Amino acid sequence: MRRGPRTPSAISSVLPPFRWIFPLTTLGLVLFIVIPPITLLSLSVSERFDLAYGILPSGLSFEMYTQWGGRILRSIRDSLFIAVPAVILCLLIGLPVAYALVRFKFAGRGIVSELVNLPMVFPPIVLAFGLMSLFKLGPLAPLGAWTAIILGHTVVSIPFMIRPLISALEQIDRSAEEAARSLGAGPLGAFMTVVLPNIVPSIITGMALVFARSISDFEITLLLTTPEISTMPIAIYHAFESGSTRLGAAVAMATNLFAVGVIVILEVLVRRARWW
Amino acid sequence: MVNAADLLVDRVTKTYGANTVLDDISISVQPGEFMTFLGPSGCGKTTLLRMLGGFAEPDQGRIVIAGKDVTSLPPNRRDCGFVFQSYALFPHMTVAANVGYGLKLRKTPKAELQKRVGEVLEIVGLSEFAGRYPRQMSGGQQQRVAIARAIAIRPSVLLLDEPLSNLDAKLRERIRFELRDLQKQLGITTVFVTHDQDEAMAVSDRIVVMSRGRLEQVGTPTEIYNAPASLFVADFVGINNILDGRMIDATGTFARAETGFGALEGIGAGQAPGSAVKITLRPESIVVAQGTSNDGAGFPGTIQMAAFLGSTARYEIRLRDGSILKVAAPRGALLPPGSDVTCRWAPEDVRIVQ
Amino acid sequence: MKAFSAQRRETVTAWLLVAPFIALLLILLLVPFAAILLKSVSSSTAFGLPYLSGQETLSSIVPTLSNYALVLNDPHNREVIVRTLAISVVVATILAVVGIAVGYYMARRPRIAPALSAIVTYPSLAPAITIIFGILWFISSTGPINHLLFQTLEWINEPLELTGTFAAVVIGDLALFATISVRMTASLFEMVDVALEDASSSLGATERETFFNIVLPLVLPGVAAIWIFVFIRTMVAYVAALILGGGSKGVVVLPLEIFNRIQSLGISGTMAQICAFAVVLAVITLLGRFLYVLVVRRLFRGTLSVEAL
Numbered sequence: 036m037r038r039g040p041r042t043p044s045a046i047s048s049v050l051p052p053f054r055w056i057f058p059l060t061t062l063g064l065v066l067f068i069v070i071p072p073i074t075l076l077s078l079s080v081s082e083r084f085d086l087a088y089g090i091l092p093s094g095l096s097f098e099m100y101t102q103w104g105g106r107i108l109r110s111i112r113d114s115l116f117i118a119v120p121a122v123i124l125c126l127l128i129g130l131p132v133a134y135a136l137v138r139f140k141f142a143g144r145g146i147v148s149e150l151v152n153l154p155m156v157f158p159p160i161v162l163a164f165g166l167m168s169l170f171k172l173g174p175l176a177p178l179g180a181w182t183a184i185i186l187g188h189t190v191v192s193i194p195f196m197i198r199p200l201i202s203a204l205e206q207i208d209r210s211a212e213e214a215a216r217s218l219g220a221g222p223l224g225a226f227m228t229v230v231l232p233n234i235v236p237s238i239i240t241g242m243a244l245v246f247a248r249s250i251s252d253f254e255i256t257l258l259l260t261t262p263e264i265s266t267m268p269i270a271i272y273h274a275f276e277s278g279s280t281r282l283g284a285a286v287a288m289a290t291n292l293f294a295v296g297v298i299v300i301l302e303v304l305v306r307r308a309r310w311w
Numbered sequence: 312m313v314n315a316a317d318l319l320v321d322r323v324t325k326t327y328g329a330n331t332v333l334d335d336i337s338i339s340v341q342p343g344e345f346m347t348f349l350g351p352s353g354c355g356k357t358t359l360l361r362m363l364g365g366f367a368e369p370d371q372g373r374i375v376i377a378g379k380d381v382t383s384l385p386p387n388r389r390d391c392g393f394v395f396q397s398y399a400l401f402p403h404m405t406v407a408a409n410v411g412y413g414l415k416l417r418k419t420p421k422a423e424l425q426k427r428v429g430e431v432l433e434i435v436g437l438s439e440f441a442g443r444y445p446r447q448m449s450g451g452q453q454q455r456v457a458i459a460r461a462i463a464i465r466p467s468v469l470l471l472d473e474p475l476s477n478l479d480a481k482l483r484e485r486i487r488f489e490l491r492d493l494q495k496q497l498g499i500t501t502v503f504v505t506h507d508q509d510e511a512m513a514v515s516d517r518i519v520v521m522s523r524g525r526l527e528q529v530g531t532p533t534e535i536y537n538a539p540a541s542l543f544v545a546d547f548v549g550i551n552n553i554l555d556g557r558m559i560d561a562t563g564t565f566a567r568a569e570t571g572f573g574a575l576e577g578i579g580a581g582q583a584p585g586s587a588v589k590i591t592l593r594p595e596s597i598v599v600a601q602g603t604s605n606d607g608a609g610f611p612g613t614i615q616m617a618a619f620l621g622s623t624a625r626y627e628i629r630l631r632d633g634s635i636l637k638v639a640a641p642r643g644a645l646l647p648p649g650s651d652v653t654c655r656w657a658p659e660d661v662r663i664v665q
Numbered sequence: 666m667k668a669f670s671a672q673r674r675e676t677v678t679a680w681l682l683v684a685p686f687i688a689l690l691l692i693l694l695l696v697p698f699a700a701i702l703l704k705s706v707s708s709s710t711a712f713g714l715p716y717l718s719g720q721e722t723l724s725s726i727v728p729t730l731s732n733y734a735l736v737l738n739d740p741h742n743r744e745v746i747v748r749t750l751a752i753s754v755v756v757a758t759i760l761a762v763v764g765i766a767v768g769y770y771m772a773r774r775p776r777i778a779p780a781l782s783a784i785v786t787y788p789s790l791a792p793a794i795t796i797i798f799g800i801l802w803f804i805s806s807t808g809p810i811n812h813l814l815f816q817t818l819e820w821i822n823e824p825l826e827l828t829g830t831f832a833a834v835v836i837g838d839l840a841l842f843a844t845i846s847v848r849m850t851a852s853l854f855e856m857v858d859v860a861l862e863d864a865s866s867s868l869g870a871t872e873r874e875t876f877f878n879i880v881l882p883l884v885l886p887g888v889a890a891i892w893i894f895v896f897i898r899t900m901v902a903y904v905a906a907l908i909l910g911g912g913s914k915g916v917v918v919l920p921l922e923i924f925n926r927i928q929s930l931g932i933s934g935t936m937a938q939i940c941a942f943a944v945v946l947a948v949i950t951l952l953g954r955f956l957y958v959l960v961v962r963r964l965f966r967g968t969l970s971v972e973a974l
Binding site for chain 3: 054056057061064065068070071074075078090127128129131132134135136139141142143144149152153154156157159160161162164165166167168169172173174186187189193250251253258268272283284287288290291294295298
């Protein structure tokens with residue numbers, strides 16, 4: 036028999052009541068998560084560098100956003116140029132993998148299912164170093180930096196597509212597909228008419244996750260990027276390197292708004308899709 | 312061994328939003344009594360039981376256990392043994408550790424603890440399983456561990472929340488009687504919650520029938536079965552024939568009522584002559600004879616449906632006015648549909664209720 | 666015979682379906698890593714990786730462990746490795762404790778859980794660098810913390826220099842990985858049947874006794890798995906150290922050391938040393954992953970389902 040430690044009662048008279056520990060820690064975490072971005076937002080719209088009470092903007096000014104608007108929009112565009120192809124590639128490559136893992140028993144299935152998790156745990160810097168050797172110094176150099184970054188993002192984010200698809204496919208009764216086959220549908224037809232409509236919410240979830248992963252990526256992009264490519268995280272880093280905290284704050288806030296906004300919209304779509 | 316306990320539910324009310332889950336409930340359970348809360352799901356029986364255990368608090372009213380008002384006491388200071396529907400055995404502890412858990416919390420000396428655990432496991436017949444983990448045991452065994460764990464602390468009352476519902480039908484019937492024997496042996500005041508009327512009839516000293524947060528009837532199984540106080544109770548305990556009628560008159564405990572197929576007599580009183588009444592009649596108290604009698608006794612009808620159902624034959628008989636009687640007859644020659652028959656019954660088997 | 670061919674057809678179909686994925690991993694991850702592995706045991710100082718960007722081939726490589734010796738014996742490098750492990754241990758441990766407290770609260774408060782979950786999820790939706798940048802500003806010499814302590818309350822005589830410290834990097838990593846830890850732990854607690862807690866308290870346990878006797882032992886294997894998971898994620902992350910660690914002379918962690926060396930390739934250090942570093946990092950990570958899978962599979966032994974991990 037295993038037993039957890041009994042807390043000595045001497046301590047309990049000093050500490051706040053046991054049940055308070057949980058909400059208090061939660062409150063602490065929430066403040067820790069919420070306050071730095073709020074002050075960053077304040078800074079980005081503040082007229083002066085100095086915040087009132089350290090939290091609120093002193094005077095309202097959107098100077099940073101208007102002055103650097105073009106640069107912010109350009110980095111949003113660059114991020115999209117990379118994230119959208121990565122999402123599509125992940126879906127096209129990931130969906131067959133999820134389907135094969137759920138529906139077929141085949142030699143090597145165990146290896147494939149562990150390989151699915153590999154990109155999530157493999158050190159991004161090592162992956163990026165390998166990609167750099169391939170694309171900047173090596174045989175794939177003609178494909179260019181855009182392709183390198185898109186493929187790099189595809190590799191690291193494909194587990195985020197495959198995993199929700201696997202759990203969605205596992206929910207679908209195999210006999211529904213067999214029923215469609217018995218009614219005369221081909222394998223692809225049965226998949227399109229019976230399976231696909233049922234996994235739409237998970238496809239959208241997977242797309243949202245891949246999108247989030249791609250648009251947030253900094254650690255891989257940094258090694259593969261060229262001066263022409265400035266995704267949102269890279270733009271923030273450049274602002275940091277140039278020492279302009281206010282500019283960095285503005286770019287970071289615009290990035291946040293865009294990234295979180297797109298994901299929330301996709302999440303709402305998923306809710307709708309479940310109601311069909 | 313177990314101190315005499317008395318359990319009192321005094322005018323308890325509980326609402327969730329606009330939903331009244333318990334409406335002014337009062338029940339008293341005598342020491343050593345086996346009391347069952349019976350009702351369909353959503354009738355409030357489980358909420359009431361959880362209140363006895365301390366997992367919910369009434370909005371109004373009091374709960375008294377062994378003479379002590381426990382209404383707002385947390386479960387750990389109530390001295391109730393609770394057996395959960397899912398058993399809630401601690402998966403990371405052996406059977407012995409599960410059963411000894413409550414004693415350990417009470418700082419029972421080790422030797423004493425081991426002795427008590429041994430005794431309790433002996434009672435439920437699981438002595439040789441002391442070292443096993445719950446997942447290594449069958450559903451019926453897990454169920455007995457749950458009971459052993461609850462009685463090991465020698466609670467003043469034992470509360471059981473549909474403890475048999477996860478077992479298959481055969482096992483359920485066996486454990487039902489084991490449970491009853493165990494309760495008699497320990498003499499522990501017990502409250503049992505179920506939606507199964509057979510189960511309730513088989514084990515209880517008294518039954519509380521509940522519906523939509525209200526008490527419908529409190530009584531012994533025989534009382535509930537023979538004299539259902541309301542249509543709901545009649546229907547719930549399986550009296551399938553409920554007919555419309557009109558009161559004629561009453562003499563003593565017997566009354567007469569007029570129906571579409573003729574006048575009949577039954578137990579009932581208090582209704583004004585001429586008022587609308589319901590007549591309840593059990594399927595197994597109807598005797599069916601082939602042919603139409605001319606002596607005026609009994610009611611003629613035609614068999615609409617006939618089926619063998621295990622040891623009895625089931626009929627649906629259409630009476631003169633078109634109302635349908637369900638009949639459970641002892642197995643004999645099955646009369647074919649379309650046969651003309653006469654139905655008879657004793658007045659004592661008929662209830663005339665409002 | 667027929668069953669055999671059906672089985673075979675299934676295998677062929679399945680491999681056709683996974684082929685693009687395998688090709689992707691092979692070309693972009695496994696082959697480059699194999700080249701890195703080869704280079705890391707090569708004594709040649711030539712630029713580029715064997716077969717990929719250099720002239721080296723298997724036959725021209727003279728195997729040596731000198732690169733690893735250099736990486737592991739240099740006091741600076743050792744400091745980096747120990748520091749990386751220390752940061753990961755501290756972050757994983759703090760988040761295990763925070764995850765238990767917050768996860769339990771969320772799992773048992775279904776009404777406010779969605780709102781809490783949305784707040785807690787925010788750092789995983791927003792790009793990591795924006796979170797780190799927010800913390801950089803927050804703890805910088807002119808940021809809110811120093812504003813409060815130095816200007817408003819006047820508790821200190823000069824602004825605290827918080828950036829470039831071990832603590833700053835830990836705080837950054839905490840912000841990045843709090844989401845994972847809390848959500849995974851919450852899903853562990855959700856798997857613990859509330860009836861077990863009710864049973865414990867009906868047997869006489871206080872809330873504290875129930876928590877330490879019943880709830881915690883049941884989730885502990887899962888918490889161990891989450892600890893390993895967060896440990897790995899912290900090991901391989903370098904944004905926090907890059908931005909909060911105060912540059913190449915500041916708090917450098919292993920992946921950042923690799924990054925810095927790549928940046929200064931040709932000026933200091935050799936390709937082979939970088940490769941040795943990369944292999945060390947990858948091996949620690951993959952060992953961690955192996956341990957994680959082992960813990961998830963073995964330690965649970967049926968007490969809880971492992972679907973959530």
